[in-house]
Amino acid sequence: MQWTEKHRPKYSKEIQGQNEAIAKIKNFVENFYLGKLTKTKKKALVLHGPPGIGKTTLAHAIARETNSEIFELNASDLRNKLKLKEILKPAIEQQSLIKKGKIILVDEVDGISAADRGGLTELLSLITLTNFPIIITANDIWNAKLSGLRKKAELVNLKEVDYNTIKDVMINILRKENHFINNNILTKIAIKSRGDLRAAINDLQTISSIKDPTENLIDERKKEIDIFNALRLVFKGKPTDETLRIYDSVKMPIDNIILWVEENVPLEYQKKELKRAYDLISKVDVFKKRIYRQQYWRFLVYKNILLSYGISSSKEDIKTGFTNYNKPTRILKIWLNNQKTFKKKSIAKKYARKVHVGEKRIMNEFPVIRNILKNPEVRRELRLSDEEIAYLDKPI
């Protein structure tokens, strides 16, 4: 289990170094019902600050302390205006059945891209209508697209967690986990996290899974430790519930993870396993395009499950031994190649125009056409540049 989940504070008093903010939020929620009748009161509150400092945790803690049910939405639900209306509208109108109050939590509001402004507009109109306090979290409230929101909501800033506090929290966790890590490493993790407590705890968990960790492990390689470990778990181990969430701990967009899986799966799987795994990756790719085309973000769920649990379950038996995974190089190769074929493309373009044919077709026929382009008169006729001629004269 993720330590960031396991050791997530339940009460606001456990949250370190944010006393002022905590008081403001409590005030907001408690006064919401009392002040409801006065029209001037703002009905939403934005908790803003850098990632990993406890914005979401705080919202949950406050809900617990005010005996409110929490209704949570995050960026992926928000993309679509219709969805937002469908989900949030009933929530802001109906009383909670079990608890006294209700808090609507809209997480990661900066996740709404500029292209989906319909979602933001809808959110603003829901704020006007709501019967319950809305708490919104954001990294950068000063982003231009959030200007409407700034006017409608009370703003509360959460500060970065200072590095001593981060160290204290880590020591506490290690005590509960019955684990020891030397002080130098802890200091290093704390400094590197730059106030992001969640990142620090993630680092801590990774480090404690390694035998005899050394300090330099924490440096730049951090990102890759995660993806390497994730791949190891997926490819080698039995699929478990943990496998399902494995990529959450990898700080890498899922589309990059696809490339890592694609690059390394043939190192582990053979024959039938390989075929099954690639069939899943192929489906993941189709979902990727569908999300992009239809802006239907729920497909993300399938991408995630197929790429983690799906790939893991494609093997007939668990794998042992150590495998050295490769960094995906395909994208780099494509880029390098594009630089190289740049000349070829510009030649094909000139030629295509001359002979009334599409460029793509000329690119396909280039091996045959190359000979024709040896003719100096043809070169003159196409007005090839010196660089283009140099490209043609270079041996293949």
Next chain:
Amino acid sequence: MESEIWTEKFRPSKFSEVVGQSDIIKRVEALTNSLNIPHFLFAGPAGTGKSTLALIIVKELFKENWKENYLELNASDERGIQIVREKVKNFARTKSLGSVPFKVIFLDEADALTPEAQQALRRTMENYSATCRFILSCNYSSKIIDPIQSRCVLFRFKILEKKDIESVIQKIAETENLTLNQEVAEVLYEGSEGDCRKCINLIQSTAAISPNITADLVSTILSNSKPKDIKIILDYALSGDFQKSREKLLDVMLKESISGQDVVKAIQKEIWNLPVEPELKVRLTEKTGETEFRIVEGSDPFIQLQSLIASFVLAGLGKG
């Protein structure tokens, strides 16, 4: 100035010079002579004279002013209908020069447009019908939406007959002082699959090496183009070496800049030359079809093709 690119040099510039398609030529010529043409839809395989005929039409209509009154677009190159619309708009805005009251737009490979883009094109055609005539070309008319088809006069171009291609070969050989015999003509015809442009390219490409054209020389040039590589990819896969096959695939796609769809088409053709049981050929074709479908639906053709090779590896083991 006469072009030194033979596909241009030997491109017919009058109706009477065109080989093959005699029925189509007769009707198009009559329409052109009346100085009022409808929209045309030319359907048929590559290298059968669609673009050539479009060029002849505009040259006959506009004489020396043809370049000012003619716009050529290629749907597979122009990204998106938006650009097509922009260009059409700019072109159609000014009046035509000379006595003919309209301009002509030739949209090549129109079947490369998505149905949505074609809907937009149809509106564009309507908006500018007073000032523009469209000539669309495509390989398959079935890929053109009905509303466009119904606004056009459709002509189906047939693949050129052997005697037609041979007459072109003969003419070039005489003009360019090449020596080639009947056997060579045969190889050229086979190698170009009835595509006249491909055939002329093949002759010029071979002639660039030697004016004395032999069958061997033509075969060398032919084998330099891609099918050989596709065969290697499949051979590796069938022998069980997934990694080598994958490497070669990436290599081919990058170095030759072949699109995923072209690779999958080549694989589909190559299956029939593989030393495997008929039943397996069918299953591999099925999988290839699924792969082509997913290439269209998905975002990364390389991923889809890897999935296909993984199936070939299994097939090679007799467990496909």
